Amino acid sequence: MEITILGIESSCDDTSASIIKNNTILSNVIASQSVHEAYGGVVPELASRAHQQNIIPVVDKALKDAGIKATDVDAVAFTRGPGLMGSLLVGASFAKGFALSRNIPLIEVDHLKAHVLAHFIKENDEDKKMPSFPFLCLLVSGGNSQIILVRTHLDMEIIGQTIDDAAGEAFDKCAKVMGFPYPGGPLIDKYAQQGNASLYEFGKPRIADLNYSFSGLKTSFLYFLRDRLKENPNFVEENKADLCASLQKTIIDILMDKLIKAAKETGIKEVALAGGVSANSGLRAALTSQAQKRGWQTYIPKLAFTTDNAAMIAVTGYYKYLNGEFTGQDAAPYARNL
Structure with missing residues (x-):
């Protein structure tokens, strides 16, 4: 039996x-919004308005790219949360209307x-590399940093999570302090590849x-830059690569230390990455390195499935x-985790 799902x-x-x-x-199909770059972060009201403009053309293109008609869809899946309430309402309202009109x-x-389940997307029939249950998933994004014990496709337990800021938020806010445009996380990754990751130490x-917890790291980084900029106003520009490399290494070390601990405590050797920050080259390299050292079987998502999709x-x-x-x-819809 073939089941065709429209996802929103x-x-x-x-x-x-x-x-x-x-x-x-x-x-x-993904329609991104460049309007937020001028504000240094996502503006909720502008985001929801852009969703209203984009939702129908995006769904129409998805149907055409798939070579199917609306009548071929068996069910509609939509993001209920967490996220920005105005943005969620647009997607939820469209999904409800589509399902109601089609009686599906x-x-x-x-x-x-x-x-987490992005690891189970197949691009073709030969695409068979998927995690075996149970597995651990390090979910790292702009709003969340979690270690999840995944028992089945629908049975998951959060066994560790941030108590304040997320790793992605630490990347972006530290990037903002250095004067980088939004989103700053990818720029830190880019410059870090040219720098000395052991040159500077942060809390x-x-x-x-x-x-x-990543709030203390952000404070440590802010104070470090404040003191250096007093001595040399050009400190950031002159040491950009080393700053990014050292900051990225610190964030990755924090993430990996807890993931290693979780693997030891559970005895699980199937380990996956997920979320927007899983696109970070340093984090991918660190997971691969630990896999070789500890005998893990690891799963890193394709870049197309790291960001929201x-x-x-x-x-x-x-x-x-x-x-x-x-x-x-x-x-x-719900804005925060239930």
Whole structure:
């Protein structure tokens, strides 16, 4: 039995629609918003307005790219949360209307769980490298840093998470302090590849269990720059590569230390990355290095599936469809984790 799912993702500033047949991707269309660059971050009101403009053209293109008609869709999966409320409302409203007009099931999807299940998207029939259960997933994005124990496609437990800021937020805010444009995380990664990662040291938190904290690191970095800029106003520009390399190494060390601890405590050797920060070359290299050292089997998502995208929503919808997990028209979006 073939099941065709339309996925809708609108949690932040990317409007995305995807068509998946079973768990094989047929299309994945993303409309990004450049308007936020001038403000140094995502402006919620502008994001929701852009979603309203983009949602219909994006879905139309996804259907055409997949070579199907709206009548071929068996169910609609949409991001219910977490995310920006105005943005979520646009995607949820469109999904509800589409499902109602076609009299097909509606499936709500948690954005974070969808990032984990991006590892189960198949691009073709030969695409078979997927994690075996149970596995650990380090989910790292602008708003979340979590270690998740994944028992099945739909059974996940957060065993460690940030108690304040996320790793992606630390990247972007430290980049802003250095005067980089938004989003600054990819620029730090770019410059870090040319720098000495051991030249500068920044504060690392001492947090119990498997939880994370990045607020202290941001403060340490800010004070470090403040003192250096007093001595040399051109310090950042003259030492950009070394600063980025040292900062990136510190963030990755914090992430990997807890992931290693989680793997030891659970005895699990299947380890995956997910989320926007999983595109970071340093983090990918660190996971690969630890895998060779510790005998892990690792799974790193394709770059197209690291950032927010509807393919991960659609594939999650597919597994929920198989399990009969449908939702009603009264499902309200949620901005924060439930």
